[in-house]
Every structure is written in C-alpha cells, then in structure tokens.
Amino acid sequence: MAYADLHTHTLASDGTRPPADNVRLAAEAGLSAVAITDHDTVGGLEEALEAGRTHGITVVPGVEISTVSAGEDIHVLGYWIDYKNERFLERLAGLREVRDRRNGMIIEKLQAQGLEVTMEDVLESVRSLKREGDTVGRPHIADALVRKGYVANMAEAFDRYLAKGAAAYVNPPRITPAEAVRWIREAGGAPVLAHPGLYSQDGLIAELAAEGLAGVEAYHADHTPEQEAHYEALAKRHGLLVTAGSDYHGERGGVVFHAPVGARRISAEVVTELYNRRGETTA
Template identity: 40%
Template sequence: MPGPIDLHAHSSVSDGTETPAELVAAGVAAGLGVLAITDHDSTAGWDQAFIAADGTGLEIVPGIELSTQLDYASVHILGYLVDPTDAALVEATAAIRSERLHRAEAMVERIAADYALDWEDVLAQTTPGATVGRPHIADALVARGHVPDRSAAFATILHWRGGYYRPHEAPPPLEGVRLIAGAGGVPVIAHPGARGPERVLSDARMRALVDAGLFGLELDHRDNPASGRAHWAEVARRFGLVTTGSSDYHGAGKPNRLAENTTDPEVYAAIVARGTGARPFRTP
C-alpha cells in the first residue's frame, strides 16, 4: 500500500474545519496512501469524499466516530466500514446528534449570561447538516473575540470546571460496539489513554466489549501519554486486539497533523478483511 495510513480524520460534517473534499485534498498533499473519514456520529461526508478522491490514488476508508458515555466519561468508538443504511445505526446516530444539538443550545444559553454570544453565532460556524457541538461553540467564542483559539476555549469557558458545561447523553460503549458490529463495521476504541476511557474501562468491561466484537485500540495518538500507551498495548496483547495509529485531524480545529501517527499496513488489511458493511474507495 503506497503512502502512510491515517485512520482518524474529521471534516466539516462534524467538527473539522475542512469540507470532505478539502480533507481529501489535504490527505493527497500529505502524501497519504489511505485516509479514513470518521466524522462524529455521521456518515454524511462519505460521498463527497469519494468524489474528491476519484483519480487521486488516495484510498478512502468510510467510517464514523460514535459517541458513547460511561460513568459520565466520554468514550469514542471508531467504526470502520459500517453500512450507512443500517437501521439501528441510523436511529442511534440521529438520536446522538439531536442530543448534541440540545446540549449545545443549553450551553450557549448559560454562556450568554456572561459573554456576548447567541445561537446564531454558533450556527454561523457550521455547515448545513453538520453535527453541532462544543467545537462550534468554541469557534463562535473565537469569532466574538472572547478567546484566541479553540484550544483556549476548551481550556477555559468550555472546560467542565468552567461552570457552563453540560453533559450529554449517549449510549454506553457496549451498545456502541454492538451497533458498529451489527452494521458490518469494525469497532476500535479511539484514544483509550485519554482521561475519559482510561478512567472507566476496567478489565471486566474490556472483556465485555471484546466479546461484543471490539476489534482494536487506537494506540498511537497524541492524546495517549507514554504511560497510557504502554498500559493499553498490554491490554491489547491480553485481549487479542489490533492497535492502530491515527492523527485525529480536524484541519485548523486542532494542532493534530495528518500522518503524525499511522497504522501498520498489516493491521489495515485485517480491518478491511473484517468489515462487511462497506468497502474502501480507491481509483487509480
């Protein structure tokens, strides 16, 4: 497979700053061989990405990043090669997007009591059909001049200790894994060494996830500290899981750069062999 394999990237369909076509162009410019489009709780960017990739030689992996919640901790699960028409997955992701929207509205209402900000400011930072969430509130705060960038917004006003935070409801990880596997997809826990998953994913819970179809852990990721990588590498070994590496690219929305972490070709081949809901897209 020519070029690096990056299995986690976002477009403006969720909280990236580039359209699916621009995301593909960035992947080509970065010299990638394979790029997964994994927007939060949405597959709406797939077709645009396929059209943009036609003739470039870049292989596009259709995917999703499913939001799940456990003990008030957010656990995101990457789902590769899911069937986008699967009824259970469509219903679940629609419900999650609706909850994200109501949560964002409630947070903006709280923030507006202390800062000049309204819902129209947030909508101005989105594209039609986008999964609205905290990153768009962050962009609105930047546009209003309250913070210099997204990172500053998340470190202050949007931090869970900031006083404006509101948790959102999402299915538990076990249901998330079952949804992805049931849609013919390949479930991989995103950045398990980050604060949320690290805190709640005990060995007993991991065993249940593996039994439900969990296939891997996203090990090489900037949000996994060195100690976390060592721990989760051992977990992967004990439970027979593959390990991936990805950038979690968001365009200008995060400092993450394409191909800063990548996946081994043999692991990618195993993911492709496992998935039955969709196939990677590639033309010469």
C-alpha cells in the same frame, strides 16, 4: 511500507476542511489510506470516497460515535460501516438530536454566566458550509467565543468553559460504549475504542472486547509515548487490533487541531485486518 491515518474529521462535523481536502492531504502525506470519522454523522463519506478515486488512495468509510460511561465521554470509532444502512442512519440521527440538546444546554450555561452568545452566533460562520445530517459541536461554540472576544483562542475556550469540569460543561445522557459497539457491528463495521488515554477507564477495553470490539486506538496525537506503549500492550493482551490516528480537525487561527493528517499512522495492513473483523449488517 504503506501507511494509514485512521482518524480524521471534516466539515461534516467539527473539522474545518471539506472531506476531499482530508483525502488530498493524506495523499500528499504519502499515505495509502485514510479514514473519515466524523462525529455521529456519515455526511462527508460520499465526497471523500470520490476524492479517494481521484487521488488513488483508499478511503475507509467511518464514524465516531459519542457515548457516556460512568459520567465520562467515551468515543467509539466504526470502520467499514455500511453508511447507507437505514437503521444505522436513524440511530445516528438520534445521536445528533442529543448533541443539539447538549449544545443548547451549553449556551444556556454560558448566558447564565453573563456571556452574550447565542446559537445564532455559533452557526453564523458555518451555516453556509453545513449540509443535512452534518453536526455542530463544542469547537463551533468555542469559535463563537473567540469571535466575540470572550477568550483568546480555542484552548482557552475549552479550558475555561467547554472541557470536562469547566464552567459550561454539560454531559446529557447518551448511549453506552457497549451499545455503540453493537450498533457499529450491526452496520457491518469494525468498532475501535478511540484515544483511551483521554479517559480513566482502562477496564472498558476488556468489557468491550467481550462485546465485539475490534481494536484500540493506541497511537493518537494526544497520547504520550508511555500511553501509546501501554495501550498497544493492552490491546494485544485482549487479542485486539492496534490502530493509529491523527484526529485531524483542520486549522483554527493557524493552529492545527489535534495534529496534521498522517502525524499518527499505522501499517495499511491494519485497514485490511479491520475489514476482516467487520460485523454482519442487519436491516
């Protein structure tokens, strides 16, 4: 059977590898398809698509959109998007502006607690790797905290400062998950709720299904087996596709985050099914 990993990140957002590496790793893992789903950016897609042609593997053009519902971060994946759609690109640019403001707010909270870290420190190790339209996120801030010796590793940085409820966590206003679903469909894509087991809002699945949600990422590196079974059943109950993704972000300090490419996989038939559930592109 042919398989796909439908959730990976690259240097275009908070991954550590260039897009072509993700595609090569997918081919080496025996996959026939891989999705590139960077946070609020499509900056890595051209490179990934070219690598797909080189390695003979299908690259699904994707994105992961940051939203908020009831004060909680919710991520919505988009597949087969028209990544050159000008309206969609403008919308993503607006999301990156919110992300930049969020990063500045985190730095301010860290400094208020006596940690001598600046945005310059955060950008120090990634500036030469970033291109226009790429994003900077919490993992980059965590990297800076590790380099400056405030924490021992990424996990400690998130636990103490960056995760929800931690000392420097902030959550500025963003679009809603329903808006993200509409944006993705208007960009000709198929929207999927990412890693629902990380939230406390199962009711969202029914709400978003009514808005045009195409699927649920039941199989994810951070889900327990019980959660995977639960969300597969919930997706099927609402007539939604079941997807899987490693949420690969590369390696930091020799540790893979969240899981290696291909660690979570689904039948490649789902790639075609997602294509068939695309929305209609609008100007």
